[in-house]
Amino acid sequence: MPGVEDLYREIILDHYRTPRNRGELPPPAVCTEGNNPLCGDDIRIFLDIADGVVRDVKFSGQGCSISQSSTSMMTVAIKGKPVEEVRALVRRFKHMMTLSDDEGAVDESIKLGDIEALGGVVKFPVRIKCATLGWNTLLEGLNSSQG
Amino acid sequence: MPGVEDLYREIILDHYRTPRNRGELPPPAVCTEGNNPLCGDDIRIFLDIADGVVRDVKFSGQGCSISQSSTSMMTVAIKGKPVEEVRALVRRFKHMMTLSDDEGAVDESIKLGDIEALGGVVKFPVRIKCATLGWNTLLEGLNSSQG
Amino acid sequence: MAGANTSLDAEKIRQDFPVVTSSINGKPMVYLDSANTSQKPVAVIDAMTAFMREGYAPINRSAYSLAAEATEKYEGARTKVAKFINAKSSREIVFTKNATEALNLIAYSWGRTNLKRGDVVVLTHMEHHANIVPWQMLQQEIGIELRWVPLTSDFQLDLSSLSNLLAGAKVFSFTSMSNVLGTINPVEKLCAAAHAVGALAIVDACQSVPHAPTDVQAWGADFTMFSSHKMCGPSGVGVLWGREALLEAMPPFLGGGNMISEVRLDGFKCAELPAKFEAGTPPITEVIGLGAAVDYLNGIGMANVRRHEVEMSSYVLENLTARFGDEITIHGPRNPELRGATFSFAFRGIHPHDLSQILDQTNVCVRAGHHCAKPLMKIIGANATARASFYLYNTKADADALANALDSASDIF
């Protein structure tokens, strides 16, 4: 049995205790809602996209340390980035979570930075859904704001 | 495991090979149909009842040695008997088959005669439905011809 | 420790449950998720294994001895279950795959036949999804109206407006015990209230049959259901009980083998009860395992099980409150006589998922989430709770282990 220290790295707890980009954005920002049917967690991602760039992002909702910190780190990583780069990052992240990727090749060279700390989640398969909740919701938001 | 000799007594095989009262009766005789959903056997009992007496009875249909011989012996036993006596006999028979009896007390003094040979069926629970098929169908016939 | 002054010897009973006495990484297992699914005693596992090694055969359809004996064991289990809940006859016992199927069977078969647009079905705010979604499906399909009995602030059903809610209702379907709050409902009284307005009384007994004596006739219920896997039996089998006249009048639910007396190209005729509702090959080994579970529970005595759990409740409530005071919020009644030994709680602001993960470090198994009762969660104002549930094999040592593990959770958060 892997120890919780693999899960609750300091950087993760830091983002949990002090979430970045927490809040909401008014319309026309796109709001997408996601939830984890297993634990009842829910999350809302607010995206302000213009000219193919994520100009601003915020999140709200309730969740465990993993889903909250993962989302917090995600917002830091994507803010100001071109949508295509964001998509590549999502693929890279889901690849780290060893989830199959139907939507394109993974660019292993993309740096995850702090997000790397979430790698330990893989040893706790039940928590993978927590870690990916924000990312999947982001993906939905990207799709709907492009369609 | 009980041996088949408990099941296939000579008198039973005799009624199977040479069934008594096999055939049909024209209306106004009452015809009742019964079947054993487990093995696909079916049976028809024809009853000519007048003044509370079973004046004639015949049976037709397909079935195994147990259902055929049991029905054959039954017809012999009830022909010419008052309906009330017939009902008591049915109760006595079903009691021998250790089936619960909801419809009145069993008169243990009633003689079963040849029918006693069917007592061995009890050791083969799956065959009880074969042995009682004709009797249950008779009971339905009695009920429907009484109103 | 437990044992001496409790109603049953939980220390001894534990020894019957291999998972309960197991350890991981040298630390003993503390299984506190029995409201979800219970562990299995050796007697049940052995009954299933013996059947599969020595007597496995089809039931009902074949004349050879192996099959005849399997049939007797299967039907013998039905008789045991009937007696266990004091059903009038074993014809009233239908084996399903779980309690959820039983509730759907009622909604599909009785519901579609007897309910029409605008008809009222009354539920409560503390129902499990299994007693909500089948009715919402009927609502979508035929437009029935759903009404909800609310809760009081002390986690009881608020019966003050029950007669208004029930006015004109066709069905009152409620749980005998909440799987989240632990609240035990006054089943007899609720059945009587349903009958007073001519409504059917359906009791979801999933959380009470495993934990206390059950008498469906004394309840005056019309239907009840429960799952083998919560009462020391195997997974894969549930029980529907219904009054014979009701089951008799209902159309079949699933069609296929075993539930027919005749099939022609132009139509079919149903078999008699209970076969009518048991289409296809049933969970043969599992039903026999459930029979062994009933024997096991009878050997201990359901009244003793209940008494043990009242004692466990007292201990848990006192202990957690004494130790953590306001840091712990228990969502449920305080009086051990009014509740089962199932405790949902919030602790020091730690998310239940994280809590459960950390408790797991010392093998303390508690469930975290919505417990398949999302409407109730919303009403008690939580997205999720942690839940520790105790059964006949749990001791005060388990309660202590829970408290110790909780205390150390703050080391991380």
Added chain:
Amino acid sequence: MAGANTSLDAEKIRQDFPVVTSSINGKPMVYLDSANTSQKPVAVIDAMTAFMREGYAPINRSAYSLAAEATEKYEGARTKVAKFINAKSSREIVFTKNATEALNLIAYSWGRTNLKRGDVVVLTHMEHHANIVPWQMLQQEIGIELRWVPLTSDFQLDLSSLSNLLAGAKVFSFTSMSNVLGTINPVEKLCAAAHAVGALAIVDACQSVPHAPTDVQAWGADFTMFSSHKMCGPSGVGVLWGREALLEAMPPFLGGGNMISEVRLDGFKCAELPAKFEAGTPPITEVIGLGAAVDYLNGIGMANVRRHEVEMSSYVLENLTARFGDEITIHGPRNPELRGATFSFAFRGIHPHDLSQILDQTNVCVRAGHHCAKPLMKIIGANATARASFYLYNTKADADALANALDSASDIF
């Protein structure tokens, strides 16, 4: 004896099945009822026992390791089953309680949504009640029309008028192999014929998945289903496979826990596949047992199983005919390549029930009755037949025992 020149070593395989090698009253068991339900190898029994003794826990809902590991085992079995039949993805695999539930699920969920009065569903004369009654229930309810593909005199489907029968049809649902006649149907061809008229192709694969390699994609089928208990797995679990797009578009069947993503007082939202169709606590131990059965069968190789059964069929057909000539009537194809090793027969005018009873004296287990195919029985002109069905653990010695027992049956009648 068997072994040397057969495709698999049945003598060795027998040793894996405790019931098959058991004896009663000193006489060896001759289990010839596997078309009804198969025996279980030690590997399956042990997998279930080990899980119940060491790892039993709820799946999907809890974060603690015991539950996470149980979930992995359960989902692992799903992946195994998906590969076993070459499904595109394990999301297409739904665990039901048996094949019958799977057929009802299709009729209720897909049928009620997509069929209306007058729509045509085509079946065949050789269907099991499980593939008849659910459609007859829809016929009663919404007035669909049922059409039937008849048989040729050599027990094949008569496809001469298939295009007429299929004209305008919405569904063609047929068995891959008759459980009475042993006839193997040309599944790919029938699926293509269904698709040519835009009808859904539903394959009842209960009798073929246990006995031969299965490739649902090569079949080109839309739905298929089979039961664990006929393929060396435990009772209490069946499998529905459906093309993802179809399952995706269907409304749920049973409502309750696990199949939802959201429940509010005013309605619910479904979970994703396959959870959407798995309401309530599933047969956890049994699914894990099925996974072990798939491993077991893969270890032997389904092509080898098929080859063994072709060899058994040759032997049985030659032997019985040589020995009994006109005294035995076998209802089914004569060509071992066109059939499975399941033989329904009439013998010397002895009623099948009596025959089965007498064979039982030497532990020869054959089924007697209508085999849940009453319309077919009527068509072949029998109320009942005796049926001997062979599986991977049966040897030529079993076939000889059958012949010997038959011969002595006339001593009584």
